[in-house]
Amino acid sequence: MSRTILYARVSTADQTLSHQRTHAEAAGFKIDEVVADHGVSGVSTRLRDRPEGRRLFDMLRAGDTLVVRWVDRLGRNYADVTATIRELMERGVIVRTVINGMTFDGATTDPIQQAVRDALIGFMAATAQAQAEAIKEAQRAGIEEAKGDRTKFRGRKPAYGRKELDLVRDMLAAGGGTSEIAREAKLSRQTVLRIKADPAGAEAALARWDLS
Structure with a gap:
């Protein structure tokens, strides 16, 4: 069967x-x-x-x-x-x-x-490979930005950690909607939208706070 x-x-x-x-x-x-x-x-x-x-x-x-x-x-x-x-x-x-x-x-x-x-x-x-390469590039850019900002004000501590950021990116790559992703990651819609708009910045925030 x-x-x-x-x-x-x-x-x-x-x-x-x-x-x-x-x-x-x-x-x-x-x-x-x-x-x-x-x-x-x-x-x-x-x-x-x-x-x-x-x-x-x-x-x-x-x-x-x-x-x-x-x-x-x-x-x-x-x-x-x-x-x-x-x-x-x-x-x-x-x-x-x-x-x-x-x-x-x-x-x-x-x-x-x-x-x-x-x-x-x-x-x-x-498309799957292109999305993976875009994520890797965002991570590299975020790490480099964080290195340059170590001595500066770190800004607000992000509401997410590595686990949540990876989940958001995974679901965005798969075409998930903002509200759906926010529920799964237990984040606000605004946080998900910020990650979507600036993945490199999201990586940089994790690095600045030693959360990556």
Whole structure:
């Protein structure tokens, strides 16, 4: 019997895992099992090299559906994400995303549909990598700014720590709304909006207060 398996990669607390399942079920998915990796980088660690990612590959069979919040849960490296999705499709696994409701099915035989499918895979994988690179650049800029401000007034202590900042960035990258993110991170909407508008400044504030 085919199964629907939700894979989640979460950076911080269990609340992000429950959120991803709730979001998937609200989108109409009937989840049979959840597989999750915690605190694993999507940039440097391939899906099959993650502890639960390896188990996921062993579990999936032809006819199963793999559900992910967005393709960045599979990784943030273009070559890795595209290779992973293609391998799963070749094995007869259908990959579906909660955000945007995308379906990648290797059983597609129409050449036009195949071309559209493959173009979408490439575009979404490239977007995931671009978002990861933007986050890294913001972190570098924030650290450099903080180094120059060490002897200056540190300003107001941020209402968030590393865990909350990573969660906000993760959900922003996945297309989450401001109110939704604020609830999950237990922050005000204004704080989330400030982080969104100035990620480098958010990093700098953490560094100035030795919270990073």
